[in-house]
Amino acid sequence: MTETATYRLTQYAHGGGCACKIPPGELEAMVAGLVGDGSPELLVGLDAGDDAAAVRISGGTAVISTADFFTPVVDDPFDWGRIAAANALSDVYAMGGRPVVAVNLLCWPREVLPTELVREVLRGGAEIGRRAGCPVAGGHSVDDPEPKYGMAVTGVAAPDDLLRNDAGRAGLPLSLTKQxxxxxxxxxxxATGEVFEQAVAAMTELNDRAAAAALGAGARCATDVTGFGLLGHLLKLVRASGVSAVLDAAAVSYLDGAREAVRDGYVSGGTRRNLAWVRPHCDLSGIDEPEALLLADxxxxxxLLVAGEVPGAPVVGELVPRGEHLVVVR
Known part of the structure; x- marks a missing residue:
């Protein structure tokens, strides 16, 4: 067994991955009243809660800017690096862009965890950067009680082809590109140390092909599904677009072992907070509590959650005219 294998990284953090985000309701209260920049070149800013910011520059190009980092979601440092990098790049893909450069964001308890682990984390991030054709050039590090890793990413897109939260319209189907x-x-x-390769494979799969397929199908509205769960990100999308959504629970697909994990009580506090936040805006009478927790996971x-049909992705619902509830699950 190598030295790095003797450390369980998830035990050095209070939460894991996107489940350690500030709860959506608290976050919205924090930023309430902040006024975005009124520059005509700012294409996407604070208003709709999109995945990244976008600004128009000369030459008919939109520059996309985002940052994402989190505590360990798996124990293997190389896999954690890959997952965190893929997650950061996803914000650019979710806007319909192409990442062009990234820098590392690293927080590390230097007197607790060895530097060999850091190298593996950074090596994982660099591997994903190479796969995406996005150079990883330096970054910033901080001595911190908890390990955290991610990236700030810059991308480019055609201004008229941006995928946005606020561009949904009634009648469009909803497609979901990952289980x-x-x-x-x-x-x-x-909690247990069990390794779920299917989850690692899903988290390290880039959303580049899904974004290209969405753009090729003419989609203009999309978001990625991360820390706020499917219900939370769908709620933000329909609220920004001025529509409602009907979600077909039976059409949503899950990774092997997910239902058993909920049955056995392995539900994060972040998931429970997501469900509490969306519940007042949703009609969940058609499903039971375990199903609701999975949809808020x-x-x-x-x-990607795309307003439009995406080749190879199941249709899980439809946008409809604004109704009593923002989201109805059947």
Whole structure:
């Protein structure tokens, strides 16, 4: 056994992955009243809660800017680096862009965890950067009681082809490009040490092809499904677009072992907070509590939720005219 294998990284953090985000309701209260920049070149800013910011520059190009980092979601440092990098790049793909450069964001308890682990984390991030064709050039590090890793990413896109939260319209189908259940499997991994290769594979899968397929199908509205769960990100999308959504619970697919993880109680606090936040705005009378928890499950490096049909992705619902509830689950 190598030295790095003797450390369980998930035990050095209070939460894991996107489940450690500040709860959506608290976050919205924090930023309430902040006024965005009124520059005509700012294409996407604070208003709609999109995945990244976008600004128009000369030459008919939109520059996309984002940052994402979190505590360990798996124990293996190389896999954690890959997952965190794929998750950070996803914000650019979710906007319909192409990442062009990234820098590392690293917080590390230098007197607790060895530098060999850091090298593996950074090596994992660099591997994903190479796969995406996005150079990883330096970054910033801080001595911190908890390990955290991620990236700040810059991308580019055509201004008229941006995928946005506020561009949904009634009548469009909703497509989901990855299976759900990442969060509950990660919670089980943190508690027991069991390794779920299907979850690691899902989290390290880039959303580049999904974004290209969405753009090729003419989509203009999308978001990625991460820490606020499917219900939370769908709620933000329909609220920004001025529509409602009907979600077909039976059409949503889950990773192997996800339902069993919920049954056995491996549900993160982040997932429970997600469900509490969306519940007043949703009609969940058609499903039971375990199903609701799965739909609110805090994903890490999840797929894209696209308003439109995406080749190879199941249709899980439809946008409809604004009704009594923002989201109805059947």
């Amino acid at each position: 759900l259940g990442i969060g509950v499997l990660n919670a089980r991994h943190k 805090a994903q890490t490096s999840g797929g």
